[in-house]
Amino acid sequence: MLYGAIEGGGTKFVCAVGASPQEMHESVVLPTSDPQSTLAACVEFFAAAERKFGALDALGFACFGPLDLRTDGPTFGHMLATPKAGWSGVDLLGPLRSRFSVPIAIDTDVAAAALAEWRLGAGRGFGSVAYVTVGTGIGADIAPRDRNVRRLMHSEMGHIAVRRDPRDTFAGVCPFHGDCLEGLASGPAIYKRWGCELAELPPEHVAWQVIGSYLGQLAATIALVLSVEGIVFGGGVMASGLLLPHIRTAAAATLRGYLQPLAHEGALDGYITAPLLGTRAGIVGALLLAELARGSDR
Amino acid sequence: MLYGAIEGGGTKFVCAVGASPQEMHESVVLPTSDPQSTLAACVEFFAAAERKFGALDALGFACFGPLDLRTDGPTFGHMLATPKAGWSGVDLLGPLRSRFSVPIAIDTDVAAAALAEWRLGAGRGFGSVAYVTVGTGIGADIAPRDRNVRRLMHSEMGHIAVRRDPRDTFAGVCPFHGDCLEGLASGPAIYKRWGCELAELPPEHVAWQVIGSYLGQLAATIALVLSVEGIVFGGGVMASGLLLPHIRTAAAATLRGYLQPLAHEGALDGYITAPLLGTRAGIVGALLLAELARGSDR
Numbered sequence: 214m215l216y217g218a219i220e221g222g223g224t225k226f227v228c229a230v231g232a233s234p235q236e237m238h239e240s241v242v243l244p245t246s247d248p249q250s251t252l253a254a255c256v257e258f259f260a261a262a263e264r265k266f267g268a269l270d271a272l273g274f275a276c277f278g279p280l281d282l283r284t285d286g287p288t289f290g291h292m293l294a295t296p297k298a299g300w301s302g303v304d305l306l307g308p309l310r311s312r313f314s315v316p317i318a319i320d321t322d323v324a325a326a327a328l329a330e331w332r333l334g335a336g337r338g339f340g341s342v343a344y345v346t347v348g349t350g351i352g353a354d355i356a357p358r359d360r361n362v363r364r365l366m367h368s369e370m371g372h373i374a375v376r377r378d379p380r381d382t383f384a385g386v387c388p389f390h391g392d393c394l395e396g397l398a399s400g401p402a403i404y405k406r407w408g409c410e411l412a413e414l415p416p417e418h419v420a421w422q423v424i425g426s427y428l429g430q431l432a433a434t435i436a437l438v439l440s441v442e443g444i445v446f447g448g449g450v451m452a453s454g455l456l457l458p459h460i461r462t463a464a465a466a467t468l469r470g471y472l473q474p475l476a477h478e479g480a481l482d483g484y485i486t487a488p489l490l491g492t493r494a495g496i497v498g499a500l501l502l503a504e505l506a507r508g509s510d511r
Numbered sequence: 512m513l514y515g516a517i518e519g520g521g522t523k524f525v526c527a528v529g530a531s532p533q534e535m536h537e538s539v540v541l542p543t544s545d546p547q548s549t550l551a552a553c554v555e556f557f558a559a560a561e562r563k564f565g566a567l568d569a570l571g572f573a574c575f576g577p578l579d580l581r582t583d584g585p586t587f588g589h590m591l592a593t594p595k596a597g598w599s600g601v602d603l604l605g606p607l608r609s610r611f612s613v614p615i616a617i618d619t620d621v622a623a624a625a626l627a628e629w630r631l632g633a634g635r636g637f638g639s640v641a642y643v644t645v646g647t648g649i650g651a652d653i654a655p656r657d658r659n660v661r662r663l664m665h666s667e668m669g670h671i672a673v674r675r676d677p678r679d680t681f682a683g684v685c686p687f688h689g690d691c692l693e694g695l696a697s698g699p700a701i702y703k704r705w706g707c708e709l710a711e712l713p714p715e716h717v718a719w720q721v722i723g724s725y726l727g728q729l730a731a732t733i734a735l736v737l738s739v740e741g742i743v744f745g746g747g748v749m750a751s752g753l754l755l756p757h758i759r760t761a762a763a764a765t766l767r768g769y770l771q772p773l774a775h776e777g778a779l780d781g782y783i784t785a786p787l788l789g790t791r792a793g794i795v796g797a798l799l800l801a802e803l804a805r806g807s808d809r
Contacts, residue, residue, distance in 0.1 A: 279771065293771050294771060339661075340660055340661020340662060341660050341661060341662055357657075357660060359655075359657040359660075362638055362639050362655060362657075363637075363638020363639060363740060364638060364639055364737075364738040364739060364740060365734065365738045365739060365740050365770065365772050365773070366738055366770065366771070366772055367738060368735070368736060368737075368738055369735045369738070369769065369770060370735050370736040372735055372769055373731075373732055373735050373736065374673075374674055374728060374731070374732070374765055375672075376672055376674055376675075377674075389767050389768065389769040390765075390767055390769065430672060433671075433672070434671055434672070434732065434736065435736070436663065437666070437667045437668050437670055437671050438666060438668040438671065438732065438733070438736050438737065439662075439666075439736065439737075440662040440663045440664055440665060440666055440667070441662060441663060442661060442662060442663050467672055467688075469687050469688055470687065471667065471670055471687040471688065472663065472664065472667060473577065473591050473592060473664070474663050474664055475663070
């Protein structure tokens with residue numbers, strides 16, 4: 214079997230081929246430029262891979278969003294309106310489809326990372342998980358997902374409204390909502406408030422508690438609304454590992470023992486966890502998408 | 512085919528038998544007393560129905576929660592800790608199983624109502640819907656649901672944290688959270704604040720906007736987190752029909768055009784709707800659960 218995978222981000226595209234999600238043959242990192250050149254470079258990588266390893270069996274594309282994922286619509290697999298110049302409305306699958314006649318699955322980079330952490334990472338063994346990435350933006354999605362169920366679009370839970378921490382008067386940076394979760398707790402929001410990254414602030418700085426309180430509210434909302442069996446927090450802002458205890462404390466303070474399976478002492482330590490795959494989650498998720506497209510797995 | 516259905520509530524249990532969810536033969540309303548007597552009365556109703564209509568093929572049980580729905584656990588189908596005296600920990604399926612050797616499906620009353628409105632009510636034609644009931648408590652769940660996915664428990668989104676309406680200083684009535692959504696916007700919260708039901712207040716009373724703002728935040732959270740194609744608001748507090756426009760206005764004010772499929776003028780009129788099945792949603796949902804248990808449908 215030969216699976217092809219793309220992880221499309223705002224600054225770089227990663228392409229890879231592998232015999233399975235656990236067995237990658239080779240990969241390449243391409244700078245994100247205009248959509249035509251970027252997607253053409255992806256096609257070129259896979260064409261070269263076919264000459265080396267034989268014909269592709271399926272492709273998986275994990276892309277930054279927002280994406281049109283309505284399988285029954287005429288613009289399935291197109292980019293929705295995005296601040297990323299030149300990318301709004303782009304048909305992401307067209308260039309791949311016109312070169313490779315294989316099944317292709319597409320999803321957001323966050324949903325792919327959720328799939329990867331659930332199948333092969335920190336969420337292994339859980340019936341269902343949510344994956345949250347806290348970086349330039351805040352994105353979150355769940356795995357597994359019933360792909361036959363038609364939805365409005367993908368999850369956009371990084372933009373939920375949160376209650377203000379009384380110590381925090383920052384206006385927020387979200388161009389739509391100002392002080393939604395992403396507006397208050399994303400990397401740029403941290404930088405604009407305190408002039409540096411969270412990891413550069415001392416552990417006793419109020420920023421840790423403030424950001425933890427907002428992300429803890431997201432964790433509580435995920436537990437109440439989605440009732441997944443675990444939540445994995447990844448992304449650049451989480452990298453130091455010091456934020457996780459603050460998130461657990463805030464989630465516990467919000468839930469107050471209401472959800473019985475999480476009411477016992479220490480329950481949130483196992484419920485809210487760090488990722489295992491780190492920065493590999495996206496490309497591994499894209500390989501899992503290819504496997505899904507091939508129909509060799511759920 | 513003969514399906515049996517129970518809608519178990521805090522004050523009454525409804526039992527019914529039918530050839531399909533659309534074709535009910537007969538039903539009975541029983542007062543909720545202690546669990547043993549109540550469940551015995553249900554068994555008795557179905558035993559009498561079998562003498563009249565022949566053998567049951569499957570049973571569906573839509574019950575007030577919280578419920579243990581972990582199919583792989585030893586206490587599947589038991590009531591979790593509940594303020595309803597005598598009902599905590601009760602094995603809801605035991606009495607039925609010891610009398611009827613048919614497949615039985617159990618879910619919360621809210622999840623069953625969601626299923627009913629999606630399949631046969633206001634959510635017909637949508638790929639996925641959320642159903643919210645606003646009454647003594649606030650409950651919400653979605654349909655369809657992949658029943659093979661193991662979750663923590665069922666949705667408890669009535670207890671999400673909401674942002675305070677600045678005109679509202681009420682402390683809230685939720686014994687766990689005080690001023691969570693249910694604490695602020697349920698029937699008892701309305702009564703405690705204003706001394707009457709919402710429908711008894713004039714349309715220009717601030718209560719309509721305050722309660723609408725909280726429920727609109729839930730609608731926005733549902734759209735962002737679950738991305739369902741529609742949201743149905745039912746329950747006693749919704750009965751007058753006057754609250755729905757306030758919920759739509761508040762949801763729009765929270766989302767601010769961020770979700771592209773809901774960004775156009777009037778989009779929320781079709782997205783946030785009234786139920787079609789009214790008080791029948793629970794028992795119809797229980798019949799649909801029986802149908803699911805029989806495996807004759809997804």
